[in-house]
Amino acid sequence: MLKMFKKVLLTLGLMSSMTSSIWAANASIDFMVTPISDNVYSIVSPSIGLPTPENKGWNSNSHFVVTNKGVLLFDTGSSELIGNEIKNAIKSVTDKPVRWVINSHSHADHWLGNAAFTDTGAEIIASKQALATMKNDGPSAVEFYARVTKGAIGPTQLVYPTLTLTQEEKWHVGGIDIEFIFSNDGHSPGDILMWLPQQKIIFGGDVLSSDWMPIITGHGNVPNLIETLNVIVKLKPAIVLTGHGRSTTLKSVRRDADLLSSVWKQVTSGYNNGKNSNEILSDVSAKLGQKYRPLYQDFDAEIERHVKLMYKLQK
Numbered sequence: 264m265l266k267m268f269k270k271v272l273l274t275l276g277l278m279s280s281m282t283s284s285i286w287a288a289n290a291s292i293d294f295m296v297t298p299i300s301d302n303v304y305s306i307v308s309p310s311i312g313l314p315t316p317e318n319k320g321w322n323s324n325s326h327f328v329v330t331n332k333g334v335l336l337f338d339t340g341s342s343e344l345i346g347n348e349i350k351n352a353i354k355s356v357t358d359k360p361v362r363w364v365i366n367s368h369s370h371a372d373h374w375l376g377n378a379a380f381t382d383t384g385a386e387i388i389a390s391k392q393a394l395a396t397m398k399n400d401g402p403s404a405v406e407f408y409a410r411v412t413k414g415a416i417g418p419t420q421l422v423y424p425t426l427t428l429t430q431e432e433k434w435h436v437g438g439i440d441i442e443f444i445f446s447n448d449g450h451s452p453g454d455i456l457m458w459l460p461q462q463k464i465i466f467g468g469d470v471l472s473s474d475w476m477p478i479i480t481g482h483g484n485v486p487n488l489i490e491t492l493n494v495i496v497k498l499k500p501a502i503v504l505t506g507h508g509r510s511t512t513l514k515s516v517r518r519d520a521d522l523l524s525s526v527w528k529q530v531t532s533g534y535n536n537g538k539n540s541n542e543i544l545s546d547v548s549a550k551l552g553q554k555y556r557p558l559y560q561d562f563d564a565e566i567e568r569h570v571k572l573m574y575k576l577q578k
């Protein structure tokens with residue numbers, strides 16, 4: 264049963280948060296809109312970690328761009344109820360309808376709110392790989408969220424993307440240039456990042472993190488994640504928006520690229536030298552702990568999972 268529970272969490276990309284110190288419920292639910300630039304806004308969940316009855320399952324961020332042709336929304340939250348809260352929050356800053364919805368990836372906390380946006384005829388957009396994973400995991404994700412929130416998440420109709428993107432697709436919508444960047448499965452199959460070149464704002468989904476360790480998963484690709492972080496570093500974003508936690512800067516992306524490549528190198532060489540994962544973990548903690556512990560809220564809770572998962576990925 265525990266194994267099953269862990270598998271579901273992993274599928275939902277929540278394993279990392281499970282061990283974090285603030286995974287306990289956060290009772291205050293406030294869908295506050297934070298202005299990021301003239302036309303970009305964030306709705307940051309005060310809760311990071313597991314869905315609970317108290318946070319009503321809302322544990323991820325949404326961001327939106329107000330264009331002169333309507334709103335483009337990046338991620339819709341973890342249920343129809345949360346999607347409706349996000350829609351109401353958007354209405355507090357603009358009367359324009361949501362016309363485009365981007366699902367950054369297939370983890371349930373980023374797209375189960377899609378159903379709230381069907382009435383405005385929004386085009387729902389993801390990658391082909393993410394869509395396939397959503398179709399596979401969607402029904403069990405709804406059940407999981409309902410169970411762990413004791414029904415607080417409300418009923419959710421599964422609404423899948425209607426349009427799939429290709430790598431490096433460029434759009435010009437409502438007067439704004441938008442570029443899509445694929446992580447090549449860095450965090451999960453088919454992750455999409457969104458780049459606004461004029462404003463130098465990157466929307467990272469779970470590929471980018473702020474105060475927390477990078478979210479690596481068993482169905483992600485760590486070398487491709489590192490490569491993507493290096494691509495983002497080269498873009499020199501002025502503002503970095505993440506799937507969980509507050510907005511951040513280029514410094515966090517650099518930090519994550521450095522950490523992941525150091526751990527990956529150490530795990531690979533330890534593995535090739537016949538060391539077991541516990542031996543590698545103590546090498547990694549001794550070598551990297553002092554530098555990286557102060558840079559993350561959850562270094563000690565997460566480093567073991569990072570080393571063990573990367574060790575498994577060597578096989």
Ligand SMILES: [Zn+2]
Nearest residue numbers: 275276370469
């Ligand atoms: Zn995720």
